[in-house]
Amino acid sequence: MLFPCTRGRKSSREKILDAAAELVGEIGAGRLTLEAVAEKAGLSKGGLLYNFPTKEALLQGMIQRMIDQVASEREALRERAAPGPNLEARILTKALLNMCCGGKMQEVATGLLAATAENPRLLDPLRQVIGATLEQLKSTSEDLDAALLAWLATEGLSNLEMHSLSPFSEEDRDRIVKAIDRLVTKGIAE
Known part of the structure; x- marks a missing residue:
């Protein structure tokens, strides 16, 4: 092993991002x-x-780290996902719902809200990811209407939760999540 001291240690970049996230949350x-x-x-x-x-x-x-965390969650879910309709929409909605509530991501998102209002260019990488996600859903969804509605519902719910604005009880949230899952697995009944 060439670098035995570095195994398991965080890089300086990770330490900085962790410290910044903690401070932004505070x-x-x-x-x-x-x-x-x-x-x-x-x-x-x-x-x-x-x-x-x-x-x-x-x-x-x-x-970018938040974007990468969602991408990593999507990849982990993709490895375990059962085949079926709207695979990318199912993975996307599950990843967003898994990561939106509580914890550091919520604190950082709320803390960054003011900074992005002052400097909207900070959101350019996120805009690119959103555009790429839309194109991916368009090219892979068997029921595009259902996939888009599920994605929009997930984004709406996760944004309400991310900024501590959700009026929904746990029971309401469970009902919404089940409805999103039905949309991406069964589609829209004509």
């Missing part, structure tokens, strides 16, 4: 400073600047 992106992130990550400011030369680059890195 104080929001607007009050986030590179100095505070470096201190929280246990790195010098130079070490942070090597990975993320600006606050905008750091925020973009945080958004």
Whole structure:
């Protein structure tokens, strides 16, 4: 083994993103400073600047990590998914629903909301993913109407939950999730 000390350790980039996510959850992106992130990550400011030369680059890195986490969840679900109609829509909706509630992703999304309002370009990578997702659903869905409705319902529910705005009880949520699942597995009854 060439690098025995690095096995199991987080990279500097991961430490920085973890520290930034924790701080954004606590104080929001607007009050986030590179100095505070470096201190929280246990790195010098130079070490942070090597990975993320600006606050905008750091925020973009945080958004990209969220995109990558959803992509990883989708791949894990794809490996276990049963064959059937609207496979990509089933995987997509399940991944989004699995990841939307509580935890760090919710804190980071809420904390980044203000930053993306001030700088909408931060959302450009997400816009690209959304466009690619739409094209993938269009090219793979047996029942495109059902796939699109399920995706929209999932995005709506997950956004309400991500920003702590959901008015739904657990019972309501379960009913909605089952309806989404029916849409992507059985389609829309004509």
